[in-house]
Amino acid sequence: MNTKNKLNRLSFLKNQMMNSGANEIEDIEPTICQIFRDIFGIGSEYTKKADKIQNGFIVPSSVKVMYGQATKEQYREEKFKMYMKLISQAEAYVMVDGMDDGTIETSKIENIKTDEHSIFLSYCWNDTERANKIDEYLRKKGVEVTRDIRGVDNWQSLKDFMQTIRENDFAVLLISDSYLKSVNCMYEVLEIMKEVEYRRHIFPVIIDTNIYSTEEQIKYVKYWEKRVEILKKNLMGLGYTNGLALGQELKKSEDIARSVAEFLVNIADMKNPDINNIHEAIYQRIQMYV
Structure with a gap:
């Protein structure tokens, strides 16, 4: 056709x-x-x-x-x-x-072209101040921003919220050391990576530029592999029912450990804008695609 x-x-x-x-x-x-x-x-x-x-x-x-x-x-x-x-x-x-x-x-x-753009803001709580600035800038430009402080009501499932990341047009990822070691943040990354052409829909905001180094990337891979080892060891002492319930956390960490290297290599390969001009760069990029 x-x-x-x-x-x-x-x-x-x-x-x-x-x-x-x-x-x-x-x-x-x-x-x-x-x-x-x-x-x-x-x-x-x-x-x-x-x-x-x-x-x-x-x-x-x-x-x-x-x-x-x-x-x-x-x-x-x-x-x-x-x-x-x-x-x-x-x-x-x-x-x-x-x-x-x-x-x-x-x-x-x-x-x-349409002015109805939606962005999922993925960040670690340690980087809340920077996330707030991006959020404020984009919303003033008429961009719909989805983030945890507005998207999750009290006692709602955080997992269900994180899975909504793929419903948005784009995702802004505030990449820092804390982000790359956070289960919740990396779970959001896994959801994004389910998209066939996910690189076209993400805007990495590189807070910690050390991730461009292969040596640093290896450290994060080892971090998640070590976490998997620890969880496996701790779960061995539990009964079947409890082990089955908490085993979901192990599976999540295993999935992250298998994917973190690919994710780091991909975002390091992208021409990521200077963090000082990131607000405008994100908005301009949206206009190119939508």
Whole structure:
């Protein structure tokens, strides 16, 4: 399917949704998912995300409906907005792809740009002050910023919140020594790395420039390998039930230990902006992609 046909099908989808409205979203969901499969294939991140929206896996209000904390109308409205945003992102991707192979004029990409950008701010609490400055700057520019102080209510699951990182267009990662040794921060990194082209969606903010050194990278790999060893040793003394429950922490650390080297090499390979100009650099980068 060529670029023009892809854009025509996405445009058809958007028009059909606008005509039907949020209340009838469940009737056209099969069509939405099928068109994404036709355009991008079954294994595409766009197709996977459309399927997850249909099943309610990444719709925040889906759990609230079960407990009577949200109405079905609110649930449908949320789904509608998520599909519309996904279609706009897909249009941008197809346009850029067509621009790269010469099938579409560069100037035409302006027709689908949107000011509705969303960013997940991933940081260690030791770097809260710097995170606050980035947050304030981007929100003044009209960028939607997701972060823990607003995204998690009291007694809500932190794990569920961290998994929402892939629902955002981009992620800003404040990379420091504390960040690279934090289970929660690195768990967010693992969620990002599930995206096929995750490097296109992250903006590393390098606080500790020592990570560019291979020697320093090796230290972090050894740190996580050592943590895995310690957890394994401690879990051996527990009973089956307790060991099974706490074994999730071991698995998390094992996953981090397997991925940390790849992550460090990738972010060290990127041309990361000077930290003193990071706010403007992030905003300018958003404008290029969306």
